[in-house]
Amino acid sequence: LKESAFERHQQFIKEFAHGLGKRKRAEQDEVGPTEHADYLKAFGKPSKEDSIAILDELRNASGAKDALRNVIFASAGSAESFVMMRQAFASSLAASSICGYIAGVGDRHLDNILLDISTGSLIHIDFGYAFGTATTHLPIPELAPFRATPVLLDVLAPLNARTWFE
Secondary structure, X not given: OOOOHHHHHHHHHHHHHHHHHHHHHOOXXXXXXXXXXXXXXXXXXOOHHHXXXXXXXXXXXXXXXXXXXXXXXXXXXXXXXXXXXXXXXXHHHHHHHHHHHHHXXXXXXXXXXXXXXXXXXXXXXXXXXXXXXXXXXXXXXXXXXXXXXXXXXXXXXXXXXXXHHO
């Protein structure tokens, strides 16, 4: 069986960490240039196929997409509470998406969004890129009007996002 790029990468990291542990025990404080060269040679510039394979494995990893949904479900005490929290989540997602679009708020990612686990509502933080500055001041201009990632949209299941936003 052919070993995937992700598995090769993990194996290299394990061997690299094991080697660091040996060096530490031998009272050597820094990693030598040979270890860095080995890593860069193996993974410094992965092929396009390896990059795609790693991204596909990460995208299809179980639990990643439904992590936020599971947090809300665990916070809800009952099925009825979950449905109410999901409704609050959907309403706050829709409202923040529209308001963010109108105000030109950029740099929206899961590190800039908090979840109120008592209600299911989203709370946005970090408005450093507002009034359209994300399209002009970021190295890669942000052109998406708002975030609608699989993690956010999975909370809305079993209904699709179009149903909630209408």
